[in-house]
Amino acid sequence: NAGVTQTPKFQVLKTGQSMTLQCAQDMNHEYMSWYRQDPGMGLRLIHYSVGAGITDQGEVPNGYNVSRSTTEDFPLRLLSAAPSQTSVYFCASTSAATEAFFGQGTRLTVV
Amino acid sequence: SQKIEQNSEALNIQEGKTATLTCNYTNYSPAYLQWYRQDPGRGPVFLLLIRENEKEKRKERLKVTFDTTLKQSLFHITASQPADSATYLCAPKAAGNKLTFGGGTRVLVKP
Numbered sequence: 350n351a352g353v354t355q356t357p358k359f360q361v362l363k364t365g366q367s368m369t370l371q372c373a374q375d376m377n378h379e380y381m382s383w384y385r386q387d388p389g390m391g392l393r394l395i396h397y398s399v400g401a402g403i404t405d406q407g408e409v410p411n412g413y414n415v416s417r418s419t420t421e422d423f424p425l426r427l428l429s430a431a432p433s434q435t436s437v438y439f440c441a442s443t444s445a446a447t448e449a450f451f452g453q454g455t456r457l458t459v460v
Numbered sequence: 461s462q463k464i465e466q467n468s469e470a471l472n473i474q475e476g477k478t479a480t481l482t483c484n485y486t487n488y489s490p491a492y493l494q495w496y497r498q499d500p501g502r503g504p505v506f507l508l509l510i511r512e513n514e515k516e517k518r519k520e521r522l523k524v525t526f527d528t529t530l531k532q533s534l535f536h537i538t539a540s541q542p543a544d545s546a547t548y549l550c551a552p553k554a555a556g557n558k559l560t561f562g563g564g565t566r567v568l569v570k571p
Contacts, residue, residue, distance in 0.1 A: 353503075382559060391466075391549060391563035392504070407558065439503050441559070446492065449551075449559055451503030 351375050355440050355452035362430040362459045370425040370455050372440030378450075380443045381423040382407070383415065385436040386454075392439065398423055430459045462487045466550060466562035468504030473569055479537040480564045486531060490552035493526055493533050498547045498564065507548075508535075540569045 356371045374381065379400045384392040384407075393405030398417040412434060414426040423442075427434060437456050443449040465484045473479045483493070492511045496504035510517040510526045510533070517524045523536040533552070537544050547564040 367488035380559075384561075392561040394558060394560055405558075408560070441503075443559065446553075447484060448494065448509065449496075449504075451505070454501070454503055 353437075353442050353450050353452040354442055355455050357455060358453065359456050360458070361456065362427070364430060364432060364459060366427075366430050368430065370427075370438055370440075370457075372423045372425065372449070372452060374420050374423075374442040375421065376434075376442060376444075376450065377420060378442040378444045379420070381417065381444070382441045382443075382449075383413070383423070383425045384425050384439045384441065385409065385434075386439060387436050395438075398435065432459045435459045462560070464488075464550065464552060464560065464562035466548075466565045468563055468565070470566040470568055473540055473567065474475075475541060475569055475571050477540055479540050479544070479567050479569070481535040481548055481550075481567070483529060483535065483552070483553045483562055484535040485562075488531070488552050488554050490528075490554050491552050493524075494551045494553065494559075495522075495524055495533075495535050496549045496551065496561075498549060504549055504561075537567070540567075542569045542571050545569050 353374045368389040382393040396415040398404045440452045441449040463486045495507045498504040525534045547566045549564040550562045
């Protein structure tokens with residue numbers, strides 16, 4: 350099993366560009382989440398999903414969009430990148446009342 | 461609003477001693493609480509889960525306690541080793557679907 354796979358690992362964007370961070374899991378988990386982590390800080394929840402077709406906002410959703418068309422995939426879209434979105438992004442998946450599995454992260458720099 | 465607090469100051473400890481980390485939460489009624497380890501540049505990795513009706517949980521050199529009256533969890537690393545140096549994150553989980561984390565405490569074990 351691959352677990353949770355995130356792509357790309359690194360990305361540099363110019364201000365105003367859009368892009369999609371990919372996240373896929375092969376564990377048939379119903380719950381998937383996106384977090385951002387800034388230097389020296391914990392994980393902040395951006396968006397999450399409890400199943401295909403169902404998404405909800407976390408703590409810091411502004412500037413990001415998500416969709417969940419399949420159980421396996423949960424892409425995160427940056428609509429118009431800003432320097433404040435420079436961060437490391439983690440995707441996680443979990444089943445009810447069990448541990449969360451995290452991807453390796455995407456390090457995004459917006460210049 | 462819901463809040464999760466971990467000591468943001470790094471914990472420096474001598475090899476062989478016990479490291480004790482604290483996780484306090486407010487405006488939460490977690491059904492269970494999880495602890496994760498995060499190494500630099502990597503995603504968090506699950507360590508332990510303790511349920512609200514459990515006072516204590518152990519796994520090898522790790523011990524977690526959960527006091528729902530004090531709204532606090534303590535995480536102990538006994539006989540600490542330099543390989544235990546990492547950031548440790550707590551995640552109280554209430555009913556519902558969001559999984560949110562404290563800011564983490566960095567532990568540095570010196571030989």
